[in-house]
Amino acid sequence: MSEPISSSLPTRASGPGGVAGPGGVARVRPARDLAGTVRVPGDKSISHRAAMLAAAAGGRVTLEGYAPGRDAASTLACLAALGVAVTRPAADRVVVEGPGIDGWQAPAAPLDAGNSGTTMRLLLGLLATRPFAATLTGDASLCRRPMGRVVEPLRRMGAQIEGRDGGRRAPLRVRGGALRGIHHDSPVASAQVKSALLLAGLFAEGRTSVREPALSRDHTERMLPLFGVPVRRDDLTVAVEGGRPLRAPARVSIPGDPSAAAFYLAAAVLCPGSRVVVPGVGVNPTRIGFLEVLEAMGARIRMRIRDEAASPAGDGPTGPVGEPVADLIAEASDLRAVAVGGELIPRLLDEIPILAVLATQARGTTRIRDAAELRVKETDRLRALAEELRRLGARVDEHPDGLDVHGPTPLRGAACDARGDHRMAMALAVAGLAADGETAIVGAACAAVSDPDFFVNLRRLGAAVDGPDDAAADAVRATGTAADGAIQPEGSASP
Helix, strand or coil, X not given: CCCEECCCCCCCCECHHHCECCXXXXXXXXXXXXXXXXXXXXXXXXXXXXXXXXXXXXXEEEEECCCCCHHHHHHHHHHHHCCCEEEEEECCEEEEEEXXXXXXXXXXXXXXXXXXXXXXXXXXXXXXXXXXXXXXXXXXXXXXXXXXXXXXXXXXXXXXXXXXXXXXXXXXXXXXXCCECCXXXXXXXXXXXXXXXXXXXXXXXXXXXXXCCCCCCCHHHXXXXXXXXXXXXXXXXXXXXXXXXXXXXXXXXXXXXXXXXHHHHHHHHHCCCCEEEEEEEECCXXXXXXXXXXXXXXXXXXXXXXXXXXXXXXXXXXXXXXCCEEEEEEECCCEECCXXXXXXXXXXXXXXXXXXXXXXXXXXXXXECCCHHHHHCXXXXXXXXXXXXXXXXXXXXXXXXXXXXXXXXXXXXXXXXXXXXXXXXXXXXXXXHCEECCEEEEXXXXXXXXXXXXXXXXXXXXXXXXXXXXXXXHHHHHHCCCCCXXXXXXXXXXX
């Protein structure tokens, strides 16, 4: 049965980082001999982009493998508030239907992006092209995160954007229309900045181009041809021409999320006697920096590419998103320290929390640099990692742009705080599998932001994990958002 998406996410009590709290406690004990196959959620980054492009193109588009977590649900709720018909026949399937971006309506209330920076920044690019006013907001954590890097170039294109701190912090009020294309030299390698400008450029006059200091995730560039838009790339510069009509496919298939896979692979590497398979994972070259680092550390990891998934976009009514897909296999391994920095960082930024956990068990000192961007995520991840891993007995030195992690160091169970950050919750859980005694993670339910099945999957692999609240996790798996979430039963009023 299809269920209509509500036009806004509910107001929720905030815990650490502004995420619904307190979020339950997970208790993790040492593990060995983890074994089995784990299917990870659809790629969150690709899900956001597929939903927005489908809504902008118009017609009826089915998104297969749509990410089940709260962040991706925030995008759907915002689109519904703009008058797009969005239904969810299953937890991993979404149908987007509407007249296209010219039929979007001014929202009756602020659009709530929840904790999702991707929702806010990319949707800001599309709203900058619309001739009506809209306000974008989010939870306390998101409203602290920097938005000026997107707002400034959109203003140069002609959008009127106001917000806190001169438009550098949400809530942001945007009124757009009649944009002109620009060239933007981005000071940071940011897929969100690049994508927001390219999406705005689709409906601007002339050419819009973005140059990065290093290649960030290129999901937007890979997906645009599936929607009939040619993309030009010249080294680190990518460009689109405005005014080309979007043409939506009937169906889009979304591969598994490599950032979600990283935690299961790491658990297999750390726990003696373990072997874990994660099938159907997207292995976009801009996303496999973590796999490359694992290999450099001496981890036993293999990648089986699925040839049929690598076909070019736009091959008929059902098109892939231009992404290579593979099955990943990881086994228990002895690790050695590595140095990580420079152009590699944008390709594994989300995996640095779990990389730091692995480094505690590697021989030597692992040095992570050029990762200051982690200080403006859901929490200050560099500080959080240093402080929480020290609770477990790790030897970690914090630097302005990174960490030094000394190993191998025996970990011991302790009480830790996820700090409202889903990747911290999952990284600490994996650390607990390698620690002596019991590790208690406060606020662990925030893992559902990106992987509602995370703790259930650990148990299926043989890990001794209690909690967090399984009822809440079941609700997230069923609906794609929190238990008090954004999907209403069929027959309720449509937005």
